[in-house]
Amino acid sequence: MRTALIVWFIFINAVAYLVMSEDKRRARLGRDRVPERTLFLLAAVGGALGAWIAMYRKRHKTRHLSFKIGIPLLLFLNAVLYGYFWR
Numbered sequence: 001m002r003t004a005l006i007v008w009f010i011f012i013n014a015v016a017y018l019v020m021s022e023d024k025r026r027a028r029l030g031r032d033r034v035p036e037r038t039l040f041l042l043a044a045v046g047g048a049l050g051a052w053i054a055m056y057r058k059r060h061k062t063r064h065l066s067f068k069i070g071i072p073l074l075l076f077l078n079a080v081l082y083g084y085f086w087r
Contacts, residue, residue, distance in 0.1 A: 005085055008046060016047030020054035020061075027060070036061075040070060046082070048075035 019042060023034040039061070043051040052071050054060065061067040 002086065005082065009082065012042065012045060012047040013050030016042040016050035017054045020051050021058055024054075024058045024060040036066070039067075040074070043071055043074040043078075046078055048072075048078045 016039075019034055020039060023039065026033050039051060048071055052075055055062055055067060055071060
């Protein structure tokens with residue numbers, strides 16, 4: 001179970017980071033964007049750390065109150081759930 005949890009943690013956080021980075025790239029190019037719903041969904045299913053890191057490394061969505069509050073809350077929830085399933 002722990003191995004699967006570690007693999008999931010790495011995978012979903014890498015995906016969240018890459019999708020958030022791609023959305024920033026699309027924003028700069030004026031192209032179609034990744035829906036905010038998708039970004040929050042990735043964070044909710046375990047990728048909040050990757051989304052949070054991308055937010056601040058890429059300076060993306062840092063002015064949106066929903067992201068400034070929502071992603072850290074999901075990060076906390078992810079930590080609680082990962083801790084629960086780690087046992």
